[in-house]
Amino acid sequence: MNRLRVFIELTGEAVIALWQNRLRSLLSVLGIAIGIAAVMTVSAVSSGGKQFVLKELETFGLRSLWVFRDYKDKDPQSRVRDSSGIDSRDLKLLKGACCPAVKRLSPVLLAANRPIVQNGNRYSSAQLKGVDANYTGINNDRLTMGRGFRPGDIKGRRPVALIGETVSQDLYPQSENPIGRDLRIGGRRYQVIGVLEYKSRDLLASIGSDGGEDANNRILLPYTLVQQMNGNQQVSYLQAEAVSIAKAEQAADQLRLTLQRRYRGSYQYTKITLASYLKTVDRILGGITAMGVVAASTALLVGGIGVAGIMSTAVVERIREIGVRMAIGANRRHILFQFLAEAVLISLAGGMAGLLFGLLLGGTLDLLTGFPLMPTLSGVLTGLIVSVLVGLASGYYPARRAADFLPVEALRRE
Amino acid sequence: MIQMQGVHKSYWRGGTELPVIRGIDLNISAGEFVAIMGPSGSGKSTLMNIIGCLDLADRGDYRLDGERVSGAPFSRLAELRGQTIGFVFQSFNLIANRSALENVALPLLYQGVAREERISLATQALQRVAMLDRASHQPNQLSGGQQQRVAIARALVNRPSLLIADEPTGALDSRNGDQVLQLFSDLHKEGHTLVMVTHDPLIGERADRVVMLHDGMVV
């Protein structure tokens, strides 16, 4: 109990010593604070960035995959050169036992021509897509109003449509509920049965990797109707959902190879999985983070060296005081502890200032850019632990030196 | 109280040995006032540092209250300095930027004494040296004599059985010096064991015994 009190009181002595040299203490606190703030910001930016990209990729459905004909490998001998290589008959096969890693599958058809889309004298530039009842589930599309496609809509070639936010705004006055309303596509009448929820792809759009498609300017139709419009049984490509992200590649290959076997000698097929994008994003962000961490750690290292320098100076300046303290009963552990406590207090204060600074910086960036910077609890704890460790590491050598003096030697120094 | 036998201490300079204490036998009993005298460089301070556990002898046997000091671990030496010995230096050695009261209370901190008791004991010690009215002054706000009295209070605060002073009046004018000496004399009368280095033959006369040192040996 008494022993513990000594060490508590020595921490107080450390505080007094730091206060008596407050300008110097403040400067070394600042050094650590900059380092910790840098590390914090880097980790917050990388985790926030990942969250941000993930959120946008989620708008495609994270388990999504696409299979389509590989037009590059076009066989010059082929009789059916211009085909998309997939048609309605293939769908039945692909929905069967061939592909256990596929949870569900939808054909996607793009309209061959761009028919005019209108409601009276209001026009829309929407992109038309023919899909089946699985599509919205696979593509992580939610509806703000109305209902989605039912198998009956597809089979029965019912003239019904799901429209995006932009389409709804272009074709209908704000006050009007579009559900149940009509729209005309190439002169033919369709009924709006649902409105698709708004999808943010700002980041992807800004780096040009969303395939040039505006997710909010879409009209989904039963694919059977689009086939009718196009005048053939072809399907542009397949979009499917794997049973899990880990099985996405496998699922895509099952579909691809089934088609490849079926059309051996005619077509080659290729695939894209969102899982592979996720890996790429992870790799890129990981690389950026690693570079940032190296840079930030350098800042922290410099801060730590600063603390070590300050503590060495303090030991030299106060060597006589150390001798006096020894002469009145301090042992080596007491001296070691007091100087270590000074170093740790400096860098802990620096750590807390750095965290606060990092939080403010993150908050400001968040407000300015809408880019979510997320300091995690574990990040904050790590920051504090790291700053204590930096204090211990940079304070140990000077403190050890102070403690190892014989009292007479320390008292003899000027 | 102090038993020394065949104590040796050398300094090494440039590979050559410089013997400073060359075989000292010394016994001091409890309650004694011993003055140590001798020419400059004869090893008085070196001997005092060994007695006060601030330095270590190279050879020989040193016992304090029957306990072997030579060979004791550093932590035990620190305990002896903190509990058994009160050391007064020629140059006061108060900690700057700390009040007289804080300086006097500091030895108690290392003994794990609680704050209120530290203050109360330090106040008593300051009172003993008639410095209570300057308790909140810092060392640089005190005269040399006042600083030395504060230093004596610091040496007394742990109620040590042995008081050691190395030329405690060496840095003081005669009036202040006399005051400090009177204080030591009173402390001796109260029963403290006192070992003091001095150049002043008049002080020697007040002591129970004078030990003359010459070239690291008792003569």
Ligand SMILES: Nc1ncnc2c1ncn2[C@@H]1O[C@H](COP(=O)(O)OP(=O)(O)OP(=O)(O)O)[C@@H](O)[C@H]1O
């Ligand atoms: N750290 C040291 N390194 C080398 N030699 C030293 C050291 N300290 C003391 N000496 C030498 O030891 C001898 C004794 O020194 P000491 O300080 O004990 O003498 P003293 O009797 O106290 O002298 P004074 O009366 O001047 O204080 C001197 O010759 C001195 O030069």
Ligand SMILES: [Mg+2]
């Ligand atoms: Mg001397």
